[in-house]
Amino acid sequence: MRKPYFVRAISILLLLLLASTGIACSVSEKNPAKGGSLRFEQNFVGPFDTVTTLLAYCNDEASFQQLEKLVREDLDYYHSLFDFYDNHPGVNNIKTINDEAGKTGVEVDPVIIDFLEQCIWAENITEGRVNVAFGSVLSIWHRVRTEGIENPMQASLPSQEELELANLHTDINKLEIDKEAGTVYLADPGMSLDVGSGSKGYACELITERAVAAGFESFVISLGGNVRCVGVKSDSGMMWKIGVRNPDVEAENKVLDVLSVADKAIVTSGIYERYYTVDDIRYHHIIHPDTLMPSRFFDSVTMIAPDAKVADALTTALLNMPLEEGQELLAALEGCEALWIKDGQRYTTTGYDDLLASD
């Protein structure tokens, strides 16, 4: 007589248990701690005069701290190597090369030599739309921009004459690399290197390589707009979702597109952050090598590539050329896509839409 009630009670209890585990599962699915893979995030303000964000899935706090230490060390070191404003004790950097222009070759870390060779390659394939030896012109713009922001009433444009004189000292062929001796020499004393385009992506890729070699397989490093994703999110196996910033900073939607990627670099360059205003007209920091004035083709360009070196090497060039030329350039490069924005209009390479997150 009692048995059926007992059976019923048990079965109801079991169902209750089932239902509650159902709830528990659906909740714990959203908990990144599942699978022993924890999500960590750290920011570094300072190196490369920007913000670096490190996002990673690790098994425990200790391994994330190891990754964090590695990234911090490398950021500081590469910042000292690629600094072209300041000297750093005990290291020959880009500034040292500029200081010795027309005087002597400077012995540098092989990383600088590899980087400068990539700069020469980029200058070559973009027909000079990005030029590491453009420092003499860019430094004039840097000066007037800084003065103009500090003292907006007196903000002024550089004279065309001054710009053209400076442009006489931008011949990349005068950048002489002696690989055997490990030296770099600027054969024109009026010349200087500006590594603002390319060095962050280059460093980002080198840091990524070292972290991968150390065994980390699920992380993202974003070095001031140079985003490098490694693997997928190891707690869930989902792709990384990277938002592309809207160059219209006043717009409601901060993010234009969400890209779903694994093992890719996403680099955005735009004219929306660094600028100054003269007579109500904005003058930004991407300077066209022909007009020597701020480039007018696009508001921003986002390039997706297998690695951050190539991506950061070419985004400035893409801002300095018409759409068709940029599309042609990228079609010749393996695994490269791009999104261009001008006045709210979007233009893409043919494979770009495949990278968009579906939801």
Place this chain on the structure above:
Amino acid sequence: MAGQDNKLDKGKRVFMRPTDLLIVGLILLAGLSSYLIFKNQNISADTEAHIFFENELIAVLPLTEDEEKDLVYRQCPGITFRLYKDGSIAFLESSCPDKVCINSGKMSEAGDWAACLPNRVLVRVVGLNDSEVQDVDLIG
């Protein structure tokens, strides 16, 4: 008596009675609704702004749609932050030379950030719900 026994005999053979089904149904309904409530809570959860000075977290500000407010912190007296009624935050004033921080505009979406390098200050918008529900891991 015989009739009662009959009924019980029947009960032994039937695994579930209509009332049991009702109970099971109610349990499932309760499970489903609590799941949906959980889910909705996650989605509607707010964002908050984390303010860092020299990589140390100095303030956490819930980005609620409330009143407009200006904030200054002793660690970085040169900077004024503004919380807006629409649930966003921005660098309003800064002592820095380049004003890149102010040019970054308003931030409200999880993953968004802006920094004032000369003042060593970073603002990050963080979603209160965890990663799986977040739309974007990082804004490039």
